[in-house]
Amino acid sequence: MADPREVVLRRIRAALADSPPVPPVVRDYEVARDVGDVLDLFAERVADYRAVVRRVRVEALPVEIEASLRARGARRLVAPVDLPGWWRGGEVVWSLDGPAHPLSVRALDRADGVLTGCAVAIAETGTIVLDAGPAQGRRALTLLPDYHLCVVRADQIVGTVPEAIARLDPVRPLTFVSGPSATSDIELDRVEGVHGPRNLEVLIAH
Amino acid sequence: MTTRVALMATCLTDTFYPDTARAVVRLLERLGCVVDFPKGQTCCGQMHYNTGYRREAATLARRTAKAFAGHDAVVAPSGSCAGMVRDLYPGLSRLTVGVADRTYELSEFLVDVLGVTDVGAYFPHRVTYHPTCHSLRVLGVGDKPLRLLRAVRGLELVELSAPESCCGFGGTFAVKNADTSTAMLADKMRDVLDTGARVLTAGDNSCLMHIGGGLSRLSTGVRALHLAEILASTEEEPWAATP
Amino acid sequence: MGRNPVTWLGSPAFPSAARTALADVQLRGNLAHATGTIRGKRAAAVAELPDWERLRLAGEAIKDDVLANLDTYLTRLESQVRARGGVVHWARDAAEANAIVLRLVREAQASEVVKVKSMATAEIGLNEALAEGGVSAIETDLAELIVQLGDDRPSHILVPAIHRNRAEIRDIFRATMPHAAQVSDRPADLAEAARAHLRSKFLTAKVAISGANFAVADTGSVVVVESEGNGRMCLTLPDTLITVMGLEKVVPTWRDLEVFLQLLPRSSTAERMNPYTSVWTGVTPGDGPRAFHLVLLDNGRTATLADRVGRQALRCIRCSACLNVCPVYERTGGQAYGSVYPGPIGAILTPQLGAGTDDGPTGKLLRSLPYASSLCGACFEVCPVRIDIPEVLVHLRNRTVQEKPAYDPEAVAMAAASWVMASPRRFRLAQRLLGPLRLLARGGRIRRLPWPASRWTDSRDVPAPPKETFSAWWRRTRG
Numbered sequence: 001m002a003d004p005r006e007v008v009l010r011r012i013r014a015a016l017a018d019s020p021p022v023p024p025v026v027r028d029y030e031v032a033r034d035v036g037d038v039l040d041l042f043a044e045r046v047a048d049y050r051a052v053v054r055r056v057r058v059e060a061l062p063v064e065i066e067a068s069l070r071a072r073g074a075r076r077l078v079a080p081v082d083l084p085g086w087w088r089g090g091e092v093v094w095s096l097d098g099p100a101h102p103l104s105v106r107a108l109d110r111a112d113g114v115l116t117g118c119a120v121a122i123a124e125t126g127t128i129v130l131d132a133g134p135a136q137g138r139r140a141l142t143l144l145p146d147y148h149l150c151v152v153r154a155d156q157i158v159g160t161v162p163e164a165i166a167r168l169d170p171v172r173p174l175t176f177v178s179g180p181s182a183t184s185d186i187e188l189d190r191v192e193g194v195h196g197p198r199n200l201e202v203l204i205a206h
Numbered sequence: 207m208t209t210r211v212a213l214m215a216t217c218l219t220d221t222f223y224p225d226t227a228r229a230v231v232r233l234l235e236r237l238g239c240v241v242d243f244p245k246g247q248t249c250c251g252q253m254h255y256n257t258g259y260r261r262e263a264a265t266l267a268r269r270t271a272k273a274f275a276g277h278d279a280v281v282a283p284s285g286s287c288a289g290m291v292r293d294l295y296p297g298l299s300r301l302t303v304g305v306a307d308r309t310y311e312l313s314e315f316l317v318d319v320l321g322v323t324d325v326g327a328y329f330p331h332r333v334t335y336h337p338t339c340h341s342l343r344v345l346g347v348g349d350k351p352l353r354l355l356r357a358v359r360g361l362e363l364v365e366l367s368a369p370e371s372c373c374g375f376g377g378t379f380a381v382k383n384a385d386t387s388t389a390m391l392a393d394k395m396r397d398v399l400d401t402g403a404r405v406l407t408a409g410d411n412s413c414l415m416h417i418g419g420g421l422s423r424l425s426t427g428v429r430a431l432h433l434a435e436i437l438a439s440t441e442e443e444p445w446a447a448t449p
Numbered sequence: 450m451g452r453n454p455v456t457w458l459g460s461p462a463f464p465s466a467a468r469t470a471l472a473d474v475q476l477r478g479n480l481a482h483a484t485g486t487i488r489g490k491r492a493a494a495v496a497e498l499p500d501w502e503r504l505r506l507a508g509e510a511i512k513d514d515v516l517a518n519l520d521t522y523l524t525r526l527e528s529q530v531r532a533r534g535g536v537v538h539w540a541r542d543a544a545e546a547n548a549i550v551l552r553l554v555r556e557a558q559a560s561e562v563v564k565v566k567s568m569a570t571a572e573i574g575l576n577e578a579l580a581e582g583g584v585s586a587i588e589t590d591l592a593e594l595i596v597q598l599g600d601d602r603p604s605h606i607l608v609p610a611i612h613r614n615r616a617e618i619r620d621i622f623r624a625t626m627p628h629a630a631q632v633s634d635r636p637a638d639l640a641e642a643a644r645a646h647l648r649s650k651f652l653t654a655k656v657a658i659s660g661a662n663f664a665v666a667d668t669g670s671v672v673v674v675e676s677e678g679n680g681r682m683c684l685t686l687p688d689t690l691i692t693v694m695g696l697e698k699v700v701p702t703w704r705d706l707e708v709f710l711q712l713l714p715r716s717s718t719a720e721r722m723n724p725y726t727s728v729w730t731g732v733t734p735g736d737g738p739r740a741f742h743l744v745l746l747d748n749g750r751t752a753t754l755a756d757r758v759g760r761q762a763l764r765c766i767r768c769s770a771c772l773n774v775c776p777v778y779e780r781t782g783g784q785a786y787g788s789v790y791p792g793p794i795g796a797i798l799t800p801q802l803g804a805g806t807d808d809g810p811t812g813k814l815l816r817s818l819p820y821a822s823s824l825c826g827a828c829f830e831v832c833p834v835r836i837d838i839p840e841v842l843v844h845l846r847n848r849t850v851q852e853k854p855a856y857d858p859e860a861v862a863m864a865a866a867s868w869v870m871a872s873p874r875r876f877r878l879a880q881r882l883l884g885p886l887r888l889l890a891r892g893g894r895i896r897r898l899p900w901p902a903s904r905w906t907d908s909r910d911v912p913a914p915p916k917e918t919f920s921a922w923w924r925r926t927r928g
Contacts (some may be wrong), residue, residue, distance in 0.1 A: 005539040008696070011751035012520045019757065022517040027508040029503040029708070045721065099735045105652050105686065125714075125722035138736035139727075145676065150832040161722075162707035170532070170670040170703040173733050176710075176726035181678035184718045185592035185608050186615055188483040194591060194640045195647065196678020196725060201849040215919050217870065221587030221880050222912050224919035243923045249870040254863060256824055262867035269871055329821045343826035372776040373541040376823025381904040383821060389477075389910040390823070419909030422894050448915070 011121060028047035031162040038123040038157050039204055043145060045126025047178020050192050051200040058205045061105075061151065065115065066090035068149055068201055074112035078145060080137030084109035087151065097141050108140060114197075121157040122164045126179065128152060128202065129164060131172040139173055141159040148177075208319065211278035214270075214309070216287045216411070217249035219432075223411045225448055228439035230283050230312060236438075237320055239350040246273030252290040256297070257378045264298045271295065279319065280309040283434045285341025285409045288314075293344050295330045311341055312434055313350040313409055323353045328441040330360030334403035336394070336417065337431075338410040339372050351409055351433055358436060364401040371397075375416035391420045398428060406430045452811070453541050453749060454574035454801045457602065459810065460787030462817035467781040476782050479614045487773045490719035491831070497721070498711065505706045509835040512764035515699060516754060522666040522699045523745060529669025533731025535741040542748050547578035550658065550691055553742055554584050557689045559656040563647075565673060565680045566590035568767050569693045569746055571789040572802070575658070586658065587650055587680035591643050600623040604783030604791060607717050607769040612782050615639065615767025628695060640677075647679070657683035657738070662766065663693040663709060664743070670730040671743065674713060676723050684727050690738040696750045697763040700793060709766060712833035716768035749802035758844040762797045762835040771828035777821055786821065787814045793828035796821050797833050797841040819845035880921075883914045 035041050039055065046053040056064040066089050069077065071103030079088065081098030088094050095111065097103045108114075110183055119126045130136045135151075142148050158164050168174060181196030192198065211234055215227040231241050238347055251266030270291065274280050282288040288311040295302035316322055335355060341347045355363050374390025376379065381387075398406050406421070408414050411432055418430025431445075439445035452458070460466060495501050515522055527537045540546035554562055562579070564570065564586050568622045576586040576597075579881060595610035596603050599621040603609030610618065619634040622642050623781045626632075629642040659680065663672040671692055673680050684690060700706065714723045732741050754760050772792030783791030788799040800815040819842045828838040853860045869875045889895045890913030898906045905911065917925070 004541050004545060007541055008539050008745070008747045008751065008904075009520050009524070011747065012523075012696075012754065015751050015755035015760075016517065016519070019517060023510065024512045025507060027507055027515055027708075029500040029507055031707075033499075048721075049724075063555055084913045102541065102735070109648075109652060122722070127722045132733070132736055139681065140737075143681050143685060161711050162704075165704060165707040165710070166705075170665060170668045170728055171730045173736050174726075174728035175681065176722065176728075178720070178722035178724050180724070181676070182724045182812075183677045185489075185590070185610060185677075186618060186639060187479070187593070188487045188608060188718075189636065190718070190720070191636040191640055193637060194677035194679070195589070195644055195646075195651070195682055217876070220919045221883065222914060224915050224917060224922055227919035228922065243920070243927070245920075246873055248873055248876040251867075251870075254867055256846075257863065258819075258843065258848075258850035259860075259863045259867070260847045260850075262863060265867060266870055275874075339823070339825035339827075343830060352813055370827075372823050372825035372827070374776070374823060376825070379823045383464050383467060383777075383900065384904040384907065385464065385471050385781055386777055386821075387823070389471050390776050391908065398882065415912065416909060419894075419905075419911060422910040423896070423908065 011057050023049045030160065032159055035123055035159040038159050039154055039206060042121055042123035042126060043204060045123065046179070046202050049126055050162070051179050051202060052205065053202045053204065055204045055206065061087055061203070061205055062089045064203055065149065068203065070111070071115065072147060074147060076110070076112045077110040077115055078108060078141060079115045080135060080141060083117070083135045087115065097137055105140065105144065109205050111145040113149060114142055114145040115149045116142055116152070117151050118156060120164045120167050121152045122159055122161055123159050125161060129132050129168060130175045130177065131168060139175055141177070143196060146197055147201070148201040149203070151205055154204065159204035210278055211239045211241050211351040212274055212280045213243050214247060214274065214280050214287065215243065216282055216284045218262050218361040218415070219283060219411050222415070223432065226411055226432040226434050227284055229432070229434040230281065233325060233434060236279070237322065237325060238244055244273045244277065250287045250290045252287060253377050255290065255294060260298070267295050267298045267302045271305040274305045278308065279315065280305060281312055281315045282309065283312045283409065283432060284411065285311045285338050285345055285347060286412060287342040289344035311345055311347060311409060313347055313354055314345065316354060317350040324357035325354065325437050327358040327437045327439055328360050329358050329436045329439045329445060331405050332362045332364060332403045333405045333407055333436065334364050334366055334398055334401045335369070336366060336373060336406060336408040336413065337369050338385065338408050338413045340408050342370060347409070354433070354437060355407070361436070364403050366401060368397055368399045373413050375413045377412070380416060391416060395420050395424070399426060404428060407433050407436055409433050453571050454802045454810050455749065455790070455799055456788045458813050461810065462813045463785060463787070463821040464817060466785035466787060467821070470781045470785045476612050477780060479612055480779055480782050483608070484773045484779050487719055491716065491770060494715040494719045494721065496714070504708055504711055505833055505835050508712050508833055510710060511700060511705050511765060512834050514701065516697065516760055516763055519696060519699070519754065523696060525666040526664055526669060528732055529667065530743050533666055533669050535669065535731040535743055538742060538744045539647045540744055540746050540748070543573035546573050546693060546744055546746050546748065547575055550575060550693065551579060551582040551584065553689070553691050554579065554656050559584065561585050561587065561654065562656045562658050563587050563589050563650055563654040563656070563683050563687065565659040565675065565683045566593045567658070567693060568789060569660045569695050570658060571603065572695070573746065573748060574879045575693070587647070589647055589651070589675060589683060591640065593745050594643060595621060598622070602784050605769060605772060606767050606790065606792070612784070651686055652683040654687045656691065657687040658691045658693065659683055661692050661698050662713070663706060664694060664699050664891070665703050665706070666699050668730060670703065670728050671707065673727045674723050674881055675725050676718065678725055681725055681727055684729065688738055689740045689742070691742045691744065693744045693746055695746050713766055713768055715919055716770040716831065716833040726771050736767055738762065749804065752804055753801040757800065759801050759841055761799070761836050762801060762841060764796065764836050765794050765798065766834060768833055768925065769790045770831040770833065774827040774831050776825060776827070786818065793822060793838045796847060797838055800845055816849045819849065877920065880918045887913045
């Protein structure tokens with residue numbers, strides 16, 4: 001039997017045999033643009049997704065994180081093992097997830113919430129991007145708990161999608177998160193809260 | 207300087223709507239143009255082309271190009287026929303290239319070439335305007351017809367709630383998919399009736415034959431009238447239905 | 450080769466399927482509401498980007514480059530995925546792809562798989578093929594779940610259950626979900642019911658099946674764009690991930706995503722960004738599946754590629770913007786198109802992917818699809834990759850016409866009409882012959898004409914031919 005790979009490649013070459021060359025890709029769209037204050041815009045756009053967003057001082061992070069967890073009533077938290085230790089505090093039971101001691105799926109599912117940092121954030125679209133790098137953990141960590149508290153440093157926020165793409169390494173597992181999980185499947189209207197975390201809270205630390 | 211214009215009446219208007227073509231002549235002459243009606247013209251071939259009869263359409267395109275050779279400007283009271291000539295002729299036959307870039311839809315010709323929006327018209331009626339799909343999306347006439355209508359004395363213009371929604375004509379679509387076409391027509395008629403206008407106007411007699419035919423079937427009393435007939439109407443010589 | 454499941458077996462030609470759909474008042478109401486909502490939102494989302502038209506041009510150019518060098522990019526993608534621990538399979542058609550997936554599921558010793566919404570797997574009828582092989586596939590996207598639980602067919606690319614309103618969805622859930630007997634028709638409650646229904650499936654599934662929105666040739670990275678988080682569940686929790694991807698979904702570079710991640714969300718759900726986009730490359734130890742299989746699917750794509758005009762349909766990124774603005778789709782809904790690809794893009798994609806099935810009702814359906822459009826052009830205006838859908842529709846109509854026998858009544862009539870129109874003398878004569886129709890007129894209008902003109906006069910009057918045509922008047926007065 002013919003090798004399907006060879007057949008498909010041969011079909012492609014035959015289909016293209018008489019094709020004229022295509023013009024080069026012109027990228028005259030805007031890579032960066034003046035979006036005003038990126039922090040303000042990011043905060044506004046995250047809030048548009050009905051996520052909670054607050055601007056806090058870096059040095060006040062432990063207090064602010066504790067305040068968020070208290071307001072949420074979250075007591076059992078999970079976090080990546082490399083989360084800065086000084087972020088963790090309050091009357092909370094912390095379970096740390098890392099390559100040496102991964103938490104079970106059930107344990108993640110039972111947690112009240114997860115605290116992480118992020119890799120990049122996009123002001124124009126109100127997006128945070130996780131790349132499994134420092135303070136972020138593996139992908140399941142930010143997926144199963146129903147509440148995701150994410151710390152975004154001011155220097156991680158860029159204005160546009162192209163600026164974010166340029167900063168990211170695609171070979172790492174990436175998750176772009178824009179608001180809490182949602183669906184438009186009922187009458188094409190956006191409703192928050194399906195399988196992913198139904199509550200997203202972002203602390204912009206500057 | 208006098209502008210010499212060749213009128214492309216279109217087969218439908220020539221056959222069923224002579225008043226529209228006469229209105230174009232009257233209007234253009236009032237604005238100082240010298241109008242000619244080249245005798246060799248028949249049909250631009252759009253119906254054939256859009257239904258998939260490309261070879262037949264090419265024959266008609268070559269004939270049309272020949273009929274209008276030597277004229278500086280060709281004006282058609284139809285967005286879809288002008289669109290056919292300008293947008294699709296070049297891909298059909300090299301022999302048609304000359305006519306394509308000299309062809310204008312009426313409102314474009316008035317606004318862009320003659321540079322007028324107030325054509326001195328008078329039409330004391332409540333009117334709504336349907337922008338036909340090909341005038342809008344193939345030619346890109348934009349708000350030119352509306353600018354012309356707003357300058358008409360006595361005319362009360364009321365806008366449709368969904369003006370850019372297709373009326374459902376679509377050439378042979380109207381008979382090949384008659385049920386869907388009729389459903390689209392019903393929504394367009396409802397929109398027209400909701401405006402309370404007594405006259406529905408557009409730049410294409412084909413779409414007007416479809417919407418007007420529906421309005422007439424329901425005995426709504428709303429008349430479908432080509433834009434040219436409104437623009438040709440003056441206080442001295444107001445529009446009147448041909449008996 | 451078996452039949453291509455891109456069309457549903459036994460679907461009638463479009464005009465007759467449309468007639469049935471048009472009679473469904475509930476359906477028309479649901480569609481008008483949903484498409485009306487999304488149209489306004491899309492326009493606003495697009496208006497926010499000052500460089501939208503330049504992004505569309507870039508999107509078009511990138512996809513044209515992909516198609517022109519498809520063999521190069523696919524082999525590059527293949528080697529990158531392999532280098533990062535993935536396995537790549539090639540499938541010539543639906544049956545071959547289904548067999549590969551079934552074999553992989555069996556090798557993973559699973560009898561149940563969770564699925565992320567995927568047009569490619571819907572196109573090849575994967576769920577049915579798995580069921581025949583004893584494997585049950587659970588759709589996890591809310592709309593797909595509604596379709597699956599309601600034993601229904603999809604009617605939209607993005608929102609397969611768009612033809613259902615909240616009350617109908619509530620009734621389906623109440624009847625089919627064990628713990629949803631009391632669920633209300635509030636969208637939030639319905640979403641909650643779906644969450645509860647699927648939670649344990651996600652946590653225990655061994656195998657997941659997805660499609661792909663994009664795959665980057667340079668890096669081997671695969672991208673899935675979604676909203677609910679069901680995609681993330683499937684892409685990260687099971688041990689084995691099988692992704693079925695149409696050949697044309699490859700993009701050359703990572704940078705190309707800066708274009709598509711702007712074009713796609715704003716065109717599809719009219720959002721600045723969809724809630725979740727996942728990107729993975731092969732297998733990452735300690736994070737996500739331990740085995741990754743990528744199935745590259747032809748199933749009519751290379752045949753489509755061979756058509757110089759028609760190939761632009763392969764630029765499609767499955768956003769659904771053309772469906773949402775289409776006046777025909779808005780009235781008939783998606784099921785009338787007889788395929789998982791409805792609306793304007795379906796009218797040009799289905800006949801090309803399914804070409805070769807010329808006999809019987811399927812051939813009739815395929816030939817009717819390019820005529821399921823008034824050529825209003827709204828689809829081209831919104832298409833994020835600038836597919837000139839009207840151009841392809843007319844091109845496919847021409848292909849249909851060329852295959853007609855010489856004695857076909859329409860072809861005969863069209864040839865006669867063009868013969869008449871090709872001569873001014875014959876045209877004037879024909880105009881004179883129409884004159885007697887005036888005898889049928891009352892008050893300047895004709896209400897009834899015999900078939901085939903009755904298809905016009907069933908709902909519209911015809912103006913009586915005037916006493917004098919314009920050309921006759923011109924001859925008489927200006928000579």
